[in-house]
Amino acid sequence: MDIVTTTLKRIKPVNADLLQQAQAKLDNKTKPPGALGRLEEFARRMAAIGGTFEPDTAKKVIFTFAGDHGVTAEGISAFPKEVTPQMVFNFLAGGAGVNVLARHAGAEVRVVDVGVDFDFENASGMIHRKVARGTRNFAKGPAMTRDEMLAAMQVGIDLADQCKAEGITLVGTGEMGIGNTTPSSAMIAAISGKTVAEVTHRGTGINDAALERKVRVIEQGLTLNKPDANDPLDVLAKVGGLEIAAIAGLVLGCAANSIAVVIDGFISTAGALIASELHPHVRDYIFAAHESVEIGHRFMLERIGAKPILDLQFRLGEGTGAALAMTLIEAGVKIMNEMATFEQAGVSKS
């Protein structure tokens, strides 16, 4: 039995009774029922996911998975491929967007090399789990073999298991990989049946001609590789990415370990979509960090059934949106843990 099948067997639905009991606890706080809106939703979900009415979110981790993409050979990105390892060093030095926002949120950033085309040797402060030096160019053949894809998913699953052992209850996803909006769009097109043009956007900022090329490259990759829309793992292997597979594994692993997982933007959501397609209760553990104007992102969030927490027009990835969403989820948890009840405060109920 492969690692994915084993992990899927561990996933259970979140207990609906716990959700209700958590809401009852919130309804006794000094405020009109439901007056803290979605913060109450975050609190009751965290309680039910963790199986405790005093969830502890002190230890929070964001995993930023890095990987390269053979398809960059087709000229689909505004940035050169060298930027992937350069940004990894930026993460390690604490200077990137995700570092700043994770510090703000009180979360730790763990940088994982799952597929960068660069030899980091023993660079310290990062997690070395390289499966391959980038994917192959999916415009010419499958991006990964099924075994490579499973190995990358295992990285995410292993890290989720380790979080459980460390008592971490809230995890965020993030990624870095020049060109990785291209595989994400390809995956969405394959699964949704929407046209490539509908679900493909400008990534970090390419012009019209480059956008047209990107759409053509994705169409070519889909025609050539014929990913099976009914087999999410086939889609992931043929037109996905190593860091996207690791995210899919992390989300699956979080669900298996009853850990809440905040999915970041477009690329992270593509990973989460694969996990969600594999098991109907994965969604019970997912929080979506932010809204997007993109059709492809919206499709994924609707399919997963996740309502985005923020709408700040981010398009950076790395885990930046997840970091900020975590601060709001934690705020909800604190409402449940710290607010006075009507009785404690001597306040009259309506």
Add this chain to the structure above:
Amino acid sequence: MDIVTTTLKRIKPVNADLLQQAQAKLDNKTKPPGALGRLEEFARRMAAIGGTFEPDTAKKVIFTFAGDHGVTAEGISAFPKEVTPQMVFNFLAGGAGVNVLARHAGAEVRVVDVGVDFDFENASGMIHRKVARGTRNFAKGPAMTRDEMLAAMQVGIDLADQCKAEGITLVGTGEMGIGNTTPSSAMIAAISGKTVAEVTHRGTGINDAALERKVRVIEQGLTLNKPDANDPLDVLAKVGGLEIAAIAGLVLGCAANSIAVVIDGFISTAGALIASELHPHVRDYIFAAHESVEIGHRFMLERIGAKPILDLQFRLGEGTGAALAMTLIEAGVKIMNEMATFEQAGVSKS
């Protein structure tokens, strides 16, 4: 010359060159230009408001103004009037929603009695600036005299001046006053020319019959008092509230002192609207904490020209939304202060 006129003379527009220079600083950080969306807007506005490219948001204060409303005699609220002082004690004990969320945001809550119908004597930990023991019932006559309204505005202005002296750069508004959605709706109807029914909602949760009564009471108050839509201070005095006037003063005072001010929900926005109507550049200093489904709130935000930061379906007030919005504004400031540039990180530009 009255305090409002004096304060209005101190207000200057925010320097557009500074906004541009701040954006140039952000564009040199290791991310595609604009990729952190609204966080960059917050950062450049904070820089331009404070006149520094390294804004310091370590000291943040939320003012929760408390006041009572004579119009509660008409039975327009789901909660009894006693809840206003009870909640003030809850604020002082640190157990209310705004306390929890302000602690989370690293902000201090300052509770101001500007018009509660209760004798707090020398209760410590609060700011004693009572102008009157609540407003009069505006269904029977003006809520305040012009002098009372000005005295309440002065409370807010004085507190903003004091913040300037303390080096505080980011201030939030909040309020507590059983019944205070009623004067807020009355003010919006008077200024917007919209029907009372359109801009009146259920407050903390009244039923259909009570909502109908609330609309009728407001209509009666407007017919009786005839507030002048072209004189925001007349509207505020006749159908407003003491805590709402203090918020209007605080917002005006923040603009006069070049302090950024985050306005909370429905009632705070009514106060901010008055300030904004008095001077075209007050809006340069305003951040709107959150979105609302209510027509009245939307009207005010559009009129002020403020785009809400969050949409978490809050309807509590106190400053709860302002607290969370502050964490996001501060996140933007940290991006400007802490993120590495392309040069520092050795990352290639596109």
